[in-house]
Amino acid sequence: MTYQETLDFLYSQLPMFQRDGKSAFKKDLSNTIALCNFLGNPEKKFKSIHVAGTNGKGSSSHMLSAILQAAGYKVGLYTSPHLKSFTERVRINGQEISETDVVAFTEKVKPAIEEIHPSFFELTVAMAFDHFAEQEVDIAVIEVGLGGRLDSTNIINPEACLITNIGLDHMDMLGNTLRMISKEKAGIIKEGTPVIISQKQIETTPVFTEVALEKKAPLFFAEHHLSWKGNALLKNNENYISDLEIGVKGNYQKHNVLGVLMLIDQLYKKGAFSISKEAIKKGLKDVVALSGLKGRWQLLQQNPLVITDVGHNEDGWRFVLEQLQEQEFDKLYMVLGVVQEKDLPSMISKLPKDAYYFFCKPNVPRGLSAEVLTEEAQKLGLKGECIPDINTAINVAKQRATAKDLVFIGGSTFVVAEINEL
Structure with missing residues (x-):
């Protein structure tokens, strides 16, 4: 198949949320697990970060990718939906997956497609995991598509999780209160894995606290540790990083930055990644060029x-x-x-x-x-x-x-x- 024939096949044959709405949302992870089993479980072959939330998860994912790139790492980034090109969904160091790789992957999994009948999103998640494993990324930033608990991305065991602002969206699938929605988002919290909350909210705090306790997951509300003073960042009320410039505009991004940097701090403390203040500053300033972020102010x-x-x-x-x-x-x-x-x-x-x-x-x-x-x-x-x-x-x-x-x-x-x- 050509690339266009491949896209036509993916768009026409597979249930797709953009086209079909909630009927394309499968309420368990069985299809994704089956696809990844067919592929040799690529999700277990690279380190990852998992990012959920209603607002800010896309920007935060791109910021994380940009900072890690600036620190010298080979970074996978999976986001959805795409804006202009399907290949935007799967990137390594800002470079989109090639059309040739999309075609080759689809041909490879055709037998599984015929047997499993996955959704469009389930297949793209498997494609991202397979690509990141084959390309041997140092770490991949994985953005949740919808919710968290039942999202296809939720088969990874990440180094840390980030949950951004929670708002009322997709209520027909996730629940009609912030508490119900946050319960779904909290589904990405894993046993013993640090979880960072970008923005503390009265309705959601008890949910995240309860789930983190159940999972014995260290819980960090970013604003308890980091704060802004003009364009400088304070850590535990002491000077941390001065003259920070955020390359993606919008005052609301300051909430996202707190969560992103709290997660970077946890990666650093784990000892697996060396991330300097200079890398943080460069990543945030050049986030658009490094990660390919579009559509945020x-x-x-x-x-x-x-x-x-x-x-x-x-x-x-x-x-x-x-x-x-x-x-x-x-x-x-x-x-x-x-x-x-x-x-x-x-x-x-x-x-x-x-x-x-x-x-x-x-x-x-x-x-x-x-x-x-x-x-x-x-x-x-x-x-x-x-x-x-x-x-x-x-x-x-x-x-x-x-x-x-x-x-x-x-x-x-x-x-x-x-x-x-x-």
Whole structure:
């Protein structure tokens, strides 16, 4: 098969969350275990870090990868979903898996696909593990896809686990309270393995404390040990690292950095990895170039400012709106699209009423109709118009905007994925 034929096969033959929603989510790990057994258990052949959370897990995973790369290690990185190319999901030192390797892997596992009938996500996890094992990475950063306890990535035995901010998202699958959702995320905590919590939250703290005690896992709330003083970081209230520059923008990233550096501290204390302060500074500053991170408060254009962010749930939107309030502009234009399962009234009620909106639809089956989004938004007082195609909406917004205005594009990862300039 050619690469395109391989992708067509993967997309058309396998259940896929982006296309099919929760019906593609298998509530046990049996398929992933069977696939990895077929491959000779590659997940046992490299060291790993496991990263879960509602918001911030992608950024944190890229930061971890960048810091470890800056320290001189060969680092695998598995993230999802991809924005532009399928190969973004599997990287080593920022380099995406080759199309040739994707084809070769798919051909190799075809007998297992026919027998096991895995989901798209289960197969991509197995592909990542197989690639990292074959390439003999020093360590791999593995981002959870959905939840934690039943996520396909949860067959690894990591050096340490990181859990970022917990918010209300995918409630139809993970539960409708922060406590229920955090219980699913806490499913990645392993026996005796350090677990770091990036952001302490009243509702989730008891859950993480209870599970860590059960598993005899050392538990660290990052903010108990690390804190910011301007652009400097304090450790136990003493100077730790000065003049830190975070290459991915957004004030909310400061929460993520605390968790990332607490995990790096645990790796260092284990004695298996030597990570200098210089490597930490370089990794954080050059995170985009080193890891290939996209879509996190990403500046696409000046005059007018055009910014995009993948934030797509209640907490994600709160972070985005806080950041927008700090920007200087005359008028705000927002290109907005969402997927069907979102709580529209809750989301829309938080959006700025003085902005002008272009309502569109992500080009995935789960994308909410632009007409429905327009109707619901206008009922709740937002002003704007319906332009279903995302890039058409962006072009119209840029034409309307003056040099001193701001155009924001978001609402869904799948909106960001379609931006031509990304």
